[in-house]
Each structure stands twice: as structure tokens, then as C-alpha cells.
Amino acid sequence: MEVNDLSYVTGSDHKQIFDGVSLQIKPGEKVLLMAPSGWGKTTLLRLLLGLKRPKKGKILLNGKNVMGNWDAAHNYYSYVNQKPFMFDDTLRFNITLGRQVSDEQLKQVIHEAGLDELVKEQGLDKQVGENGSELSGGQIQRVEIARALLSGRPILLADEATSALDPKLSLDIHETLLKNPKVAVLEVAHKISPEEKAMFDVIIHLDKHTVETKM
Ligand SMILES: Nc1ncnc2c1ncn2[C@@H]1O[C@H](COP(=O)(O)OP(=O)(O)O)[C@@H](O)[C@H]1O
Numbered sequence: 001m002e003v004n005d006l007s008y009v010t011g012s013d014h015k016q017i018f019d020g021v022s023l024q025i026k027p028g029e030k031v032l033l034m035a036p037s038g039w040g041k042t043t044l045l046r047l048l049l050g051l052k053r054p055k056k057g058k059i060l061l062n063g064k065n066v067m068g069n070w071d072a073a074h075n076y077y078s079y080v081n082q083k084p085f086m087f088d089d090t091l092r093f094n095i096t097l098g099r100q101v102s103d104e105q106l107k108q109v110i111h112e113a114g115l116d117e118l119v120k121e122q123g124l125d126k127q128v129g130e131n132g133s134e135l136s137g138g139q140i141q142r143v144e145i146a147r148a149l150l151s152g153r154p155i156l157l158a159d160e161a162t163s164a165l166d167p168k169l170s171l172d173i174h175e176t177l178l179k180n181p182k183v184a185v186l187e188v189a190h191k192i193s194p195e196e197k198a199m200f201d202v203i204i205h206l207d208k209h210t211v212e213t214k215m
């Protein structure tokens with residue numbers, strides 16, 4: 001994916017949200033985008049998904065311009081956000097979302113999302129409760145990651161996915177997410193620990209238009 005000189009202006013009050021954003025992500029690469037709250041990070045992810053059209057700039061996927069084209073763009077991405085939606089149903093349903101998947105596939109994503117222990121102890125038929133009340137915040141985030149991995153889409157977009165979790169959990173989740181060579185990860189955050197930062201290949205400070213190079 002390649003983004004060139006992207007700017008966004010709101011449709012309603014013509015407010016400039018951001019200007020001149022460029023970035024690229026290669027297969028399996030882990031990219032962190034940093035900017036303060038309210039800068040427009042969530043808006044940027046919505047542009048990538050094709051839900052909104054930028055004022056100017058280009059968004060290319062495999063060399064094809066997909067700007068503002070949800071049909072062409074959305075299949076490339078899975079999405080992990082701060083407050084995953086949980087169904088008052090079984091753990092299995094919440095991971096598969098009702099899709100037909102082989103036991104093999106299911107086992108694989110449970111492992112990759114770090115849910116082995118929960119599944120071993122409580123089983124896949126465990127009822128997660130209303131809004132996942134029977135699970136911890138970290139477990140809910142892992143269910144969301146399992147969903148994303150199961151979708152098989154090449155780029156995972158994470159919108160402040162762990163900012164509501166305690167630092168140790170956030171670190172654990174990042175270790176899970178960022179060691180998986182099969183998916184590229186594009187995470188936006190306004191705050192992140194130095195240990196977590198060190199796990200990314202590229203760190204871009206959107207507000208300063210700078211790329212942090214690694215030593
Ligand atoms: N469609 C819109 N109309 C008006 N304002 C918008 C619209 N979309 C986003 N904004 C504004 O854009 C700014 C950036 O929002 P957001 O993308 O949620 O930032 P972040 O995720 O970095 O905190 C906010 O001030 C928000 O109110």
C-alpha cells in the first residue's frame with residue numbers, strides 16, 4: 001500500500017483535518033503512525049478503507065488507485081479498535097462471527113492470538129456474556145485479533161487498540177500482533193511505550209511529518 005500527499009477536509013464545515021500525508025507499507029511490515037488526539041488518525045484510517053474521499057492525494061493498493069473506493073479497498077484490511085464489539089454468544093461465535101472455518105484454521109488463529117490458555121480452560125462453547133462481560137479486556141482484544149487473523153486480509157489496521165489496557169497487557173498484545181510475519185500492521189496511536197515502539201519497523205510522526213529511523 002502506498003499513500004501519496006493525502007489531505008482531508010471535512011465535507012460539512014470544510015475544516016482542514018490534515019495535509020500532506022505520505023507513507024507506504026510492504027507485505028508483513030509493521031508501521032506505527034503517531035499523532036496527538038484529535039489530529040485525524042481515525043479519519044486517516046477511514047480514508048484508507050475507502051469510507052471517505054480525500055481532498056487531494058493518492059491511495060494505491062498493489063499499484064491501483066483505490067481512493068474513496070470502498071469496494072476495491074476494504075478487502076485488503078482487517079480492523080482492530082479500542083472497543084471491539086462482542087456478541088452475547090459463545091467464544092467460538094465471537095471468533096468466527098458465524099463463518100464456516102475448519103478446526104485447523106480456528107486452532108491456528110487461537111494460537112496466534114494468544115488464546116490457547118482460555119480455550120483450554122473454558123472451551124470454545126463458553127458464553128462470553130453481554131458485551132463480553134465474562135472476559136477480561138485483554139481477552140476481548142485477543143478475540144478481536146483472532147477475528148482479524150481469520151479474515152486472512154493482508155493489512156491489519158489498529159486504531160489505538162490497546163490504549164484502554166494496562167501497560168503489561170498492552171505490551172503482551174503488541175508482542176502477539178507484531179511478531180506475526182503473515183500480516184502487515186498499521187497502527188495509529190497518540191501514546192505508546194518505548195518497548196512497544198521498538199517492535200515496529202517504521203515509526204512516522206504524522207503531526208511533524210517525520211520518520212523516526214531506528215538505530
Ligand atoms: N466528517 C467530519 N465533520 C467534521 N469534523 C470531523 C469529521 N470527521 C472528523 N472530524 C474532526 O476531525 C478531527 C480529527 O478526528 P479523529 O480522526 O477522530 O482524530 P484522532 O483519531 O486523531 O483522535 C476532530 O476534530 C473531529 O472532530
Ligand SMILES: [Mg+2]
Nearest residue numbers: 041042043159
Ligand atoms: Mg481516533
